Amino acid sequence: MERNQTVGMYAAVNGIDWSKAWEDFTKGMLRPVMALAVVAVAIGVSYSQKLGIEKEMAYSIARAFLQLSIIGFVLEFIFTQTSGLWILLAYCLMVSVAGYTAGKRAKHVPNAGYVSGASILGGTGLTMALLIGLQVFPFTPRYIIPVAGMMVGNAMTVTGVTLKRMREDMRLQQGLIETALALGATPRQAALKQVRRALIVGLSPVLDNAKTVGLISLPGAMTGLIMGGASPMEAIQLQIVVMNMLLGAATFSGVLATYFSWPFFFTKTYQLETKVFAVAD
Structure with missing residues (x-):
């Protein structure tokens, strides 16, 4: 006994x-x-x-x-647990793994893992801060960890695709970029079209998903609530919040990735760093 x-x-x-x-x-x-x-x-x-x-x-x-x-x-x-440190620990672990995974996708971009990790941290952190500040979600593990997981996973995909596509487009159009630089354009101005194209490609799946949600598929969060006994209206309301935060986090992370990776594509004298483009994807 x-x-x-x-x-x-x-x-x-x-x-x-x-x-x-x-x-x-x-x-x-x-x-x-x-x-x-x-x-x-x-x-x-x-x-x-x-x-x-x-x-x-x-x-x-x-x-x-x-x-x-x-x-x-x-x-x-x-x-x-009641301490917020466990939330931050779990969040940092997710960001670290996501940064590493996105960096593997954009393996020819210098320091892609660090760039991806910093971009995902900044993009999802800003989105999370807004959601908590507006009291959309309470700062508790049961809410924040699943929400952070969805945002980090989405931002990981967008960041990896954006970096990979930006480098490849710049590699294929080195002549145009170098001509623009020779005419006095800044690196940002010279490669603006390539950056925009990479962001559009990276964000396309998120935008397509937002446009077709509910018509073609019922997302996981919504399906899980319905199967758990919640009413369809409650599930829809949460799913709208989820789509908003995914789009925001993905956009913030993708844009940050282009800015953080910028120094590695150009020299200090505003010339293309040719060794970065030596190998095709």
């Missing part, structure tokens, strides 16, 4: 009964495991079509299972 009570006390750390949490987790994994049948069919199709990506499919879904399972327990712990 005493031993069971002791075990229970140690299990309920920081307000969480971890033994019960693990039991609920294992029971709840039944449906996700059953849904693997869809992946099995996809792997079978890949094999029959000789695509050669069966191992990658299996690895990807296994990694997703592991990552989501771990983050589930991490969030279970963070949601019980």
Whole structure:
């Protein structure tokens, strides 16, 4: 009896009964495991079509299972904490991973990882500050961490695509840019068209998603609320807020990426840094 009570006390750390949490987790994994049948069919199709990506499919879904399972327990712990430091820690971790991932996409841009990380931090941080300042969301882990995750993920994609496209367009049109520089244009003026084109390409998926939301697809936040028992009107109201913040964070991050990467494309004497464009994407 005493031993069971002791075990229970140690299990309920920081307000969480971890033994019960693990039991609920294992029971709840039944449906996700059953849904693997869809992946099995996809792997079978890949094999029959000789695509050669069966191992990658299996690895990807296994990694997703592991990552989501771990983050589930991490969030279970963070949601019980009252200190805002846990929110900031989780946010900084997300930004770091996103910056690294976006930097890998734009691998030929010098210091792409740092540029991406700083851009994502600035863009999503500004958006988050506005949302909290306007009291759209309270500063609690249950609200801020999921919201930050959506914004950071979206900004990561936009930043990576923008940097990659900007460098490639500038590489293909070096002659035009150098001519403009020779005629007295500043680096910003000489490459303005390439920068604008890169931003438009990077933001296009976000804009298309905003224009078609509700008509073609029901986004994850809205679907999750409806499946969780919320009314469709409540789900729609939240989704509108989500679309606003995603568009804002993506735009801020994309624009910051162009400014932060600027010094690496030009020399101090206002000439193109040719070694940056030596390799094609």
